Structure formats: C-alpha cells, structure tokens
Amino acid sequence: MSKSAMETAKAARLAFEASQSVSSEERSAALLAVRAELERQKEKVLEANKQDMDAAQDQVNAGTLSASLVKRLDLSSSEKWNSMLQGITDVANLPDPTGKVTYATKLDEGLELYRVTCPIGVLLVIFEARPEVVVNIASLAIKSGNAAILKGGKESSNSAKVLAGCIRTALSQSKLHEDYIQVVQTREEISGLLEQDKFIDLVIPRGSNALVSHIQHATRIPVMGHADGLCTVFLDETADPTKSCRVVLDSKVNYPAACNSAEILLVHSSILNTVWPRVASTLLSAKVELRCDERTLQSIPSTISSVNVKPSSTEDYNTEFLSLIMAVKAVDTFDEAVAFINAHSSHHTDAIVTESPQNGALFCRSIDSAGTFVNASTRFADGLRYGFGTEVGISTGRTHARGPVGLEGLVIYKYLLRSVDGQGHVVGEFGATPDKKRYRHEPIEATLPLDLSGR
Amino acid sequence: MSKSAMETAKAARLAFEASQSVSSEERSAALLAVRAELERQKEKVLEANKQDMDAAQDQVNAGTLSASLVKRLDLSSSEKWNSMLQGITDVANLPDPTGKVTYATKLDEGLELYRVTCPIGVLLVIFEARPEVVVNIASLAIKSGNAAILKGGKESSNSAKVLAGCIRTALSQSKLHEDYIQVVQTREEISGLLEQDKFIDLVIPRGSNALVSHIQHATRIPVMGHADGLCTVFLDETADPTKSCRVVLDSKVNYPAACNSAEILLVHSSILNTVWPRVASTLLSAKVELRCDERTLQSIPSTISSVNVKPSSTEDYNTEFLSLIMAVKAVDTFDEAVAFINAHSSHHTDAIVTESPQNGALFCRSIDSAGTFVNASTRFADGLRYGFGTEVGISTGRTHARGPVGLEGLVIYKYLLRSVDGQGHVVGEFGATPDKKRYRHEPIEATLPLDLSGR
Numbered sequence: 001m002s003k004s005a006m007e008t009a010k011a012a013r014l015a016f017e018a019s020q021s022v023s024s025e026e027r028s029a030a031l032l033a034v035r036a037e038l039e040r041q042k043e044k045v046l047e048a049n050k051q052d053m054d055a056a057q058d059q060v061n062a063g064t065l066s067a068s069l070v071k072r073l074d075l076s077s078s079e080k081w082n083s084m085l086q087g088i089t090d091v092a093n094l095p096d097p098t099g100k101v102t103y104a105t106k107l108d109e110g111l112e113l114y115r116v117t118c119p120i121g122v123l124l125v126i127f128e129a130r131p132e133v134v135v136n137i138a139s140l141a142i143k144s145g146n147a148a149i150l151k152g153g154k155e156s157s158n159s160a161k162v163l164a165g166c167i168r169t170a171l172s173q174s175k176l177h178e179d180y181i182q183v184v185q186t187r188e189e190i191s192g193l194l195e196q197d198k199f200i201d202l203v204i205p206r207g208s209n210a211l212v213s214h215i216q217h218a219t220r221i222p223v224m225g226h227a228d229g230l231c232t233v234f235l236d237e238t239a240d241p242t243k244s245c246r247v248v249l250d251s252k253v254n255y256p257a258a259c260n261s262a263e264i265l266l267v268h269s270s271i272l273n274t275v276w277p278r279v280a281s282t283l284l285s286a287k288v289e290l291r292c293d294e295r296t297l298q299s300i301p302s303t304i305s306s307v308n309v310k311p312s313s314t315e316d317y318n319t320e321f322l323s324l325i326m327a328v329k330a331v332d333t334f335d336e337a338v339a340f341i342n343a344h345s346s347h348h349t350d351a352i353v354t355e356s357p358q359n360g361a362l363f364c365r366s367i368d369s370a371g372t373f374v375n376a377s378t379r380f381a382d383g384l385r386y387g388f389g390t391e392v393g394i395s396t397g398r399t400h401a402r403g404p405v406g407l408e409g410l411v412i413y414k415y416l417l418r419s420v421d422g423q424g425h426v427v428g429e430f431g432a433t434p435d436k437k438r439y440r441h442e443p444i445e446a447t448l449p450l451d452l453s454g455r
Numbered sequence: 456m457s458k459s460a461m462e463t464a465k466a467a468r469l470a471f472e473a474s475q476s477v478s479s480e481e482r483s484a485a486l487l488a489v490r491a492e493l494e495r496q497k498e499k500v501l502e503a504n505k506q507d508m509d510a511a512q513d514q515v516n517a518g519t520l521s522a523s524l525v526k527r528l529d530l531s532s533s534e535k536w537n538s539m540l541q542g543i544t545d546v547a548n549l550p551d552p553t554g555k556v557t558y559a560t561k562l563d564e565g566l567e568l569y570r571v572t573c574p575i576g577v578l579l580v581i582f583e584a585r586p587e588v589v590v591n592i593a594s595l596a597i598k599s600g601n602a603a604i605l606k607g608g609k610e611s612s613n614s615a616k617v618l619a620g621c622i623r624t625a626l627s628q629s630k631l632h633e634d635y636i637q638v639v640q641t642r643e644e645i646s647g648l649l650e651q652d653k654f655i656d657l658v659i660p661r662g663s664n665a666l667v668s669h670i671q672h673a674t675r676i677p678v679m680g681h682a683d684g685l686c687t688v689f690l691d692e693t694a695d696p697t698k699s700c701r702v703v704l705d706s707k708v709n710y711p712a713a714c715n716s717a718e719i720l721l722v723h724s725s726i727l728n729t730v731w732p733r734v735a736s737t738l739l740s741a742k743v744e745l746r747c748d749e750r751t752l753q754s755i756p757s758t759i760s761s762v763n764v765k766p767s768s769t770e771d772y773n774t775e776f777l778s779l780i781m782a783v784k785a786v787d788t789f790d791e792a793v794a795f796i797n798a799h800s801s802h803h804t805d806a807i808v809t810e811s812p813q814n815g816a817l818f819c820r821s822i823d824s825a826g827t828f829v830n831a832s833t834r835f836a837d838g839l840r841y842g843f844g845t846e847v848g849i850s851t852g853r854t855h856a857r858g859p860v861g862l863e864g865l866v867i868y869k870y871l872l873r874s875v876d877g878q879g880h881v882v883g884e885f886g887a888t889p890d891k892k893r894y895r896h897e898p899i900e901a902t903l904p905l906d907l908s909g910r
Binding site for chain 2: 020202224250374375399452
C-alpha cells in the first residue's frame with residue numbers, strides 16, 4: 001500500500017511538471033476548494049485530532065511527553081480551526097510570486113530575453129507536531145506553484161493523515177494532480193526521500209538546530225535551514241538610556257522562547273556607570289538573570305538586588321538560552337563589538353542602540369547577519385512584521401533566501417528567449433568581425449508579452 | 456609553512472568580515488591595483504607559466520595528457536594576456552551588485568525596513584587548468600565583495616601561484632586584506648575545506664558532472680553546480696522549414712563542445728515527410744551524425760546520403776555527446792514532446808521551433824528548464840549573450856541562481872531596520888487589541904538613506 005520513497009518523489013515531480021500549465025487563478029481556486037473540503041470534513045478531522053490528543057495525553061500522564069505539546073496538537077478550539085481556514089484564504093489572496101519579470105532585454109532586433117520568476121519544483125518540508133502546519137505549508141506550496149511532500153511530528157500523524165486526505169480530495173477536483181501534496185509519516189520515509197535529489201529540489205526542515213544539521217549532512221538536495229537564533233544588542237558610547245532600556249527589555253522578554261530574542265548584551269565601557277545600571281535594573285525588575293563579565297558585574301550598584309546577577313562563563317556567550325537569561329559583556333571599542341558579534345552571533349539578527357548615525361550605518365554594514373537593526377528590538381525579525389503576509393521560516397543560510405522567508409523564497413526564475421521575426425535567431429550570425437551582428441542588450445519593458453505569458 | 460584547511464577558511468572569513476566597511480569604489484580601486492601589479496610582474500608570471508607548459512608538454516609527449524590542455528595553459532600570447540588584463544578593467548567597470556535596495560517598507564512612523572543586496576561571504580571556487588581563470592574569478596569576487604579561496608587544475612599550479620602572489624601583493628596595498636583571495640593547490644586541501652561550513656558559504660565547482668556530483672556528496676556547504684548540458688530542440692507541427700534548419704544547425708554545430716549545444720532533436724510526426732528531410736539534409740551536410748528512431752530514420756529519403764545516419768539506442772537520448780552527433784526522435788503530440796523533454800533534458804536550455812504563439816507560450820511554461828527558447832538557438836544560453844557583462848558559470852540547480860550566472864549570483868541580501876525617531880521601537884507596543892499599534896507596511900522609496908548607506 002505505502003509508496004517507496006522514490007515513487008513518492010517521482011509522483012511529486014510528475015504532479016509538479018503537469019502543473020506548469022495551470023494558471024495562477026486555477027491554483028488559487030484549488031486553495032479555496034481545499035478550504036471548502038476542510039469545512040465539510042471538520043468532524044472527521046477533529047475525530048482524528050482527538051485520537052492524537054488522547055495518545056499524547058497518555059504519554060503526558062506517563063511522564064514521557066510535555067504538556068505543552070498536547071496544547072499545540074489541539075485543533076478543536078474554534079479560534080484555532082477558524083484561523084487555520086482563514087490562513088488558506090489569506091494565502092490565496094496574496095500576490096502571485098510567480099510570473100514576475102525581473103530582467104528584460106533585447107539581444108537583437110526581434111530577439112527578446114525575459115527572466116521570469118517560477119516555482120522551484122518539489123519541496124520536502126519537515127516540521128513539528130502541529131497539525132495546522134500541514135494546511136499552512138500546503139497552502140504556501142499551492143500558491144507558489146510548488147509540489148510538496150510534508151512530514152509533521154509523529155504525535156500529529158492521525159490529524160495529518162486526515163488533513164492530507166481532505167487536501168488531496170480537493171486537489172483531485174481541481175486542475176492540480178492529487179499527488180501535488182503528499183504527506184509521509186515515518187523517519188524511514190524521510191531517509192529515503194533525502195536521497196531523491198533527482199526529483200526533490202529543496203528541503204525545508206523546521207525545528208531544532210540538531211534536526212537541520214542532521215539533514216544537511218544526510219542529503220545532496222539544497223537545504224533551507226534555520227540554525228540557532230543567537231541575537232545580540234550592543235549599546236554604544238552614545239546610547240540613549242531610555243532607548244537602551246526599551247530595546248534591550250523588548251528584545252529579551254517580549255517572547256524569550258523565540259529565535260529572534262536577544263541572548264547577549266554588549267555595553268560600551270564608557271557607559272558602564274551611566275546607562276548600564278539603568279538597563280540592568282530594568283532587566284532585573286523583569287526577572288531576567290544576568291550573567292556578567294567582570295566589568296559589567298562590578299558596575300551594577302550595590303543598591304540593586306543582586307540575586308539574579310551571576311558571573312558569566314565563556315559558554316554563556318555561545319548559548320541560545322531561550323529563557324529569561326542574558327549574557328552581558330563590556331567592550332572598549334566599536335570594532336571590538338563588531339568582531340565579537342561576527343564571531344559569536346548566529347547571523348540571525350543583531351541590534352545597536354546609538355545616537356550616532358555614523359555608528360548605525362557602520363554597524364549595518366559591518367555586522368554579517370540577516371538582520372541589522374538600529375534602535376529597534378531584535379523581535380521585529382519576522383515575516384509577518386516585515387510585511388510578507390506569511391512566513392515559510394527564517395533562514396540563517398546565505399544563499400537563495402536569508403532571514404524571514406515569505407512566498408518569494410519559494411520561487412526561482414527561468415529565462416524565456418523568443419525570436420519574433422526574421423528567420424529564427426542563430427548565434428553564428430553574431431561576432432566581432434565587420435560582417436557579424438553585435439548584441440544590443442537594450443532594456444525592454446519588463447512585462448511578458450501576451451503570447452509568452454500563456455494567459 | 457602551508458596553512459591547515461581551517462586556518463585558510465578562517466583567514467578568508469576574517470578578511471571578508473573586515474571588508475564589510477570597504478566601499479564599492481575602494482574594491483574597484485583594488486581591482487585596478489591588481490591589474491597594475493600583473494603588468495609589473497608579467498615576466499615572472501610568464502616564467503612560471505612556461506614551467507607549467509613545459510611540464511604539460513612532457514606529459515603530452517609521453518601520451519598522458521591531451522595537447523589541447525597545453526594550449527589552454529598558455530598565457531604568453533599577447534591576445535590572451537591582454538584579454539586577461541582587460542577582463543579586470545571590464546569587471547571593475549560593471550555596476551556594483553551590492554547595496555541595491557530590493558524591498559523597502561515603513562513598519563511604523565519612524566521605523567523603516569530595507570532589504571539590501573550584500574556579498575554572500577566566503578566562496579570556494581574549483582576550476583579547470585586555465586590560469587587566467589584565477590584572475591577572472593578573483594576579479595568577480597573582489598567586485599561582488601566576497602572573499603574567495605581558489606583551486607585551479609593541477610597542471611596550472613605554478614602559474615596560479617605567481618598570479619595569486621601578484622593579486623595578494625596588490626591587495627595588501629589596498630583596503631582589503633591580502634587573505635581576501637587565497638589559492639590552494641592540492642586535492643587534500645579541498646577535502647579539508649569542504650568541511651569548513653562554519654567559514655565557507657558557497658562552493659562553486661566548474662568542471663565535469665562527476666566533479667560537481669562528488670562535491671555535492673562531500674559537503675554541507677551549499678553548492679552552485681553545473682550538471683550536464685543535455686539540450687533539446689523540438690520542431691512542432693507548424694515549424695517553418697527555414698527556421699528549423701537554421702535553429703537546429705546552429706544549436707548543434709556552432710560549438711558542439713559547449714554545454715548549451717543541442718544533443719536531441721524531437722520532430723512532430725506530421726512533418727516527418729516535409730520539414731524533417733530538409734533539416735536532416737542540412738545536418739548531414741554539416742557532417743553531423745544522426746542517431747534516429749525508426750520513424751525519423753525511415754523518413755529520410757533515399758536520395759540523401761545515409762552514411763552518417765544510424766538507428767538510435769535508448770542511451771542516445773540521455774547522452775551529452777559534446778560532438779557532431781544528434782539523437783533524433785518523432786513525437787505524435789505537443790504533450791509527448793514536453794513530457795519527453797522534462798524527463799530527459801538536464802533542465803539547462805530547450806528550444807521549440809513553431810509558428811504558433813500558443814505553442815511557444817505553452818512550451819515556455821511547461822518545460823522545466825533554466826532556458827526555454829522560441830525559434831532561437833540553444834547556444835544563446837550564455838551570460839555574456841544575456842548581457843550580464845561576465846559569467847561566473849551556468850547553474851543547473853533550482854535554488855539561489857539558475858542558468859547563466861552573472862555578478863548577481865554572487866550576492867544575497869540582508870535586512871536593515873532603523874528607528875529614526877521616538878524612543879526606540881519595540882514589538883510589545885504592537886498587537887490586535889485597541890490599545891496597541893498596528894503595522895503599517897507602507898512602501899517607501901527603495902533608496903538607502905545616507906545615514907544607513909555609510910557613504
């Protein structure tokens with residue numbers, strides 16, 4: 001009954017290839033059909049979800065699973081269910097990321113070159129045990145024109161199976177093949193799929209650093225991964241005290257478990273006795289534990305409660321705490337701060353608090369991270385906040401897509417070249433000698449002519 | 456004396472990080488300094504080159520190396536030398552691919568987000584035994600702001616060493632660190648470097664399919680590779696005979712050893728007795744060997760010399776001949792042609808000859824290749840012909856960069872967020888409740904404000 005990894009991957013590839021003549025409107029219509037089918041099958045979905053929840057609850061009772069996982073599994077609250085359905089409509093209404101002309105030039109009279117965005121192909125997406133993510137990722141894949149193979153956490157397998165069934169039922173009544181979206185359930189299937197680089201174009205692992213690293217080692221397929229979020233805030237010698245307190249506090253405590261929360265605070269040594277005590281006091285009031293180097297430790301006035309202040313270890317400056325802990329260090333120069341951040345940061349997002357536009361600009365240029373912020377909280381690093389409408393994930397890689405990834409991260413481009421008059425264009429007629437033609441490379445309108453767009 | 460792989464990679468990373476505050480103008484100045492140093496050291500370079508040539512000639516005499524390699528090694532002709540130097544100036548004069556704003560939005564009053572192109576970081580480039588490529592790739596790296604570690608074919612090692620010495624001497628007098636460009640010589644060093652994913656961001660192997668595949672297997676670092684060039688031309692039922700002959704001939708014979716030459720010809724069955732005999736005759740006159748399926752074989756009139764016409768094998772449709780051989784096959788429908796190309800093509804470049812705009816458009820949409828051409832030779836698939844000014848390589852991957860890759864393929868982007876007034880921006884003030892602020896996401900001018908550009 002169950003397909004081999006190669007069969008699954010090949011079916012996805014064929015479904016993708018067949019979908020290339022399906023229009024953007026038809027893909028959006030398929031999305032709305034998915035929504036309608038989910039509405040029809042709500043009872044069946046929640047029944048499967050109940051099975052997952054009960055099994056998870058048993059594990060919680062036995063002490064082998066955390067209670068928060070059960071809550072993440074639950075689809076039955078009307079808020080979560082409706083928000084899952086609304087998410088489909090929202091994605092359907094986003095602008096189509098494909099079919100955009102990003103380069104257009106005339107090579108010769110009647111010879112036009114267009115670079116046009118298009119889907120990547122087949123995606124393999126691996127994510128945590130949250131059943132609504134099946135629907136979310138399927139929506140993003142359908143919208144961007146990519147076929148997808150999905151694998152959620154094993155605790156959500158019954159829910160995922162029924163949700164996938166609904167999606168496939170809806171697809172089979174659309175212009176897309178039902179194999180456009182497939183769900184697999186086991187780790188063994190993933191191992192097999194990671195070998196199918198002939199059919200799969202991109203792996204997107206969402207989850208722990210260890211998961212991403214394991215997958216990068218196990219496959220030739222490009223991986224859009226997400227390493228640690230080790231973010232830093234640097235208070236330079238001109239830092240405004242109020243801004244410092246606000247930005248550091250929000251970066252640390254707004255949602256400490258998020259990857260865009262700050263873990264390290266660098267303080268310029270010239271403000272150790274002015275700005276730093278106010279920031280320390282603000283953080284301590286918010287129950288943040290401070291792990292300080294010698295100078296920042298000594299600069300905390302004795303009037304401030306020191307229960308939550310500890311000397312730092314070297315390891316503290318390489319740790320993603322994901323909790324109310326912050327490693328603090330004094331630096332003597334701007335350059336020292338930059339070198340420290342480039343060496344310790346995970347290149348996710350780093351911020352400076354400064355009143356000097358020059359320092360702000362130099363920080364943005366010098367820090368080699370996906371996000372470089374001036375006087376703003378690291379917590380802004382997020383696809384929805386950036387205005388992408390949705391977020392596929394946050395990439396800490398340096399190729400293809402970097403930082404919060406929206407639908408644009410799921411497309412690549414192809415080149416269309418058309419000869420519109422004459423006897424067909426050939427390279428042999430171009431050259432450097434007087435009898436040959438020269439390439440013109442004249443920019444032309446970046447809009448696909450109707451007879452290429454197929455619309 | 457020689458550095459370990461980790462030392463080399465780390466030195467490149469530090470040189471890259473230090474270069475982030477170096478301006479575009481200073482990078483271009485460094486390029487011109489490289490040119491000047493090469494001019495000064497011409498004699499020394501040619502002496503080293505002579506050593507490589509002599510050693511290679513010995514191998515040719517012993518029958519262990521092909522004579523064409525010696526010719527490729529030779530830097531001494533004034534044409535090649537001058538063209539190498541001119542290449543540096545040409546790259547210096549290209550537009551800077553970094554610092555371009557590709558997304559700009561106002562998140563809130565006084566809170567501006569910019570997505571700005573920037574270098575990838577550290578490149579590892581592996582290429583054939585052509586010494587001028589050292590200078591060419593170094594130029595592209597310096598122009599795009601990336602540090603690079605280069606490894607050329609072993610037959611060019613003396614030339615590469617002296618060229619690298621000149622480049623480093625010039626760099627040491629510029630704003631860039633001399634380790635910005637490093638040359639390594641042995642396969643062992645490459646093995647070690649492929650493990651340095653902490654310091655190296657992209658591997659660009661230029662060479663055989665086997666080399667690319669080996670490297671993809673051996674590293675976690677993203678690889679911008681180049682698989683086979685298995686290009687196809689399809690003559691549909693409306694194909695004009697003159698265009699067919701011109702486009703097929705140029706695609707096959709203009710430069711058969713190139714990856715963008717056509718290897719497969721598909722002929723719609725309705726034109727087997729009209730257009731196909733003329734095309735066959737044209738190809739045979741150009742000394743192309745035709746490997747035909749039964750129907751295309753039988754449709755060649757007996758009046759045409761059949762010495763170079765042979766029955767095809769299945770393997771012929773999966774072979775990159777790189778010579779004057781073409782596999783030919785009849786197809787009964789447009790869809791059959793599309794399915795065949797998607798299954799057999801290496802997704803490099805495929806062309807259709809058609810008088811039907813509908814078929815042309817559907818071909819471009821349906822063929823999943825980096826280049827989809829209408830009535831134009833596959834040989835146009837080339838960075839210089841596309842107007843990129845230079846070419847890093849041709850990518851058959853589907854992420855980051857696809858098809859001919861110019862300087863744009865050597866950059867990624869980062870997000871700059873700046874709070875320009877108020878008390879610093881924090882996420883906690885935004886939300887869905889009436890007391891919270893909403894994100895605005897209003898497009899703003901896509902130009903970096905002076906105090907962020909650092910210029």
